[in-house]
Amino acid sequence: MANIRDLDPSASPLDYYGAELRRFREAAGLNQQQLGEIIYCTGSLIGQIETARKLPTREFTQRVDAALGTEGALLRLLKLVLRSQLPSWFQPYAEMEARATHIYTFQAQLVHGLLQTTEYARAVLGAMHEDRLDERVAARIERQRILERENPPLVWVVLSEAVLCQGIGGRKVMRNQLAHLLDSREREWVRIQVLPFEAGAHAGLLGSFNILRFDDDPDIVYTEDYGTGQMTANPVEAKARSLRYDHLQAAALSVEASAGLIARVMEERYGEERP
Incomplete structure (x- = not known):
C-alpha cells in the first residue's frame, strides 16, 4: 500500500x-x-x-x-x-465554458457534453479505451453543474437529426438520453433545436463547433479534432462562425417541433421492445 x-x-x-x-x-x-x-x-x-x-x-x-x-x-x-481529470488539451476550454454567459453549439454527431446522461457519456468516452473511465465520466458530468448555478449560462443547442439516430450505448441508453433532452426543456436557459435530414446541404457540413460569449470579453470559437481542441477569439472568425450558426438556427426546426421529433424518435426507434 x-x-x-x-x-x-x-x-x-x-x-x-x-x-x-x-x-x-x-x-x-x-x-x-x-x-x-x-x-x-x-x-x-x-x-x-x-x-x-x-x-x-x-x-x-x-x-x-x-x-x-x-x-x-x-x-x-x-x-x-x-x-x-479532463484531457489536458480540453481543460482551457472547460475553464472558459464555466465563465461564459452564453453557449451556442452545433453538434453533428453527438449530444453536447453539457446535456449527456452518465450512461451516454460512458458509452462515448469508452468507445476506444476504458482506462480511467469512471474518472473521465465523472469529470464530464461535473461540467454540467454550471447549469445548476444561481445565474446559469444560456445554452442554445442545434443538433443534427443524425445525433438522435446514432445508437450510442444501445436502445435503453439512447431512450434515456433523448428523454433527458426533453426534460431539459424545463430549464428556461436551455434551448434545443434539431436540424432535420430534410434540410439537405447546410451551414454545418464542415463539423461541430461552439461559440462562447461573455459579459466583458470577446467571443470565443471552439472546434475539436481527434485529441485536440482549438480556441480563437479572432473577431473575423467569430463573426463568420456566428453567421454560420444563424443559418443553422434558421434551417432547424423550432424548439417545439424539435421536441416533437425527439419524442417521436425516442418512441419509434428506442421504444420498449415487444415480443
Whole structure:
C-alpha cells in the first residue's frame, strides 16, 4: 500500500485532496476505519483516496465535509480535482465554458457534453479505451453543474437529426438520453433545436463547433479534432462562425417541433421492445 507521506501534495489536485483529507481526519482524532464507519464506507476506501489511488465522488466528499466539519473545504477542492481529470488539451476550454454567459453549439454527431446522461457519456468516452473511465465520466458530468448555478449560462443547442439516430450505448441508453433532452426543456436557459435530414446541404457540413460569449470579453470559437481542441477569439472568425450558426438556427426546426421529433424518435426507434 502506498504511504501518503511519500506523496507530494503539490503533485496534482488529487494528491492535494488526499493530503487534506488525511489532515482533517487526523485533526478530528479519527483513524481511517472510524471515519469510514461514520460516512458508511470502508476504511480501505478512505486509504485509497488519501493516497490518491482513487478519485473521490461528490457524494463521498459531501459526507466527509459534514462528518469532519470542514465547512465545504473538500467540496471546493473537488472541483479542481475533477477538472484535472479532463484531457489536458480540453481543460482551457472547460475553464472558459464555466465563465461564459452564453453557449451556442452545433453538434453533428453527438449530444453536447453539457446535456449527456452518465450512461451516454460512458458509452462515448469508452468507445476506444476504458482506462480511467469512471474518472473521465465523472469529470464530464461535473461540467454540467454550471447549469445548476444561481445565474446559469444560456445554452442554445442545434443538433443534427443524425445525433438522435446514432445508437450510442444501445436502445435503453439512447431512450434515456433523448428523454433527458426533453426534460431539459424545463430549464428556461436551455434551448434545443434539431436540424432535420430534410434540410439537405447546410451551414454545418464542415463539423461541430461552439461559440462562447461573455459579459466583458470577446467571443470565443471552439472546434475539436481527434485529441485536440482549438480556441480563437479572432473577431473575423467569430463573426463568420456566428453567421454560420444563424443559418443553422434558421434551417432547424423550432424548439417545439424539435421536441416533437425527439419524442417521436425516442418512441419509434428506442421504444420498449415487444415480443
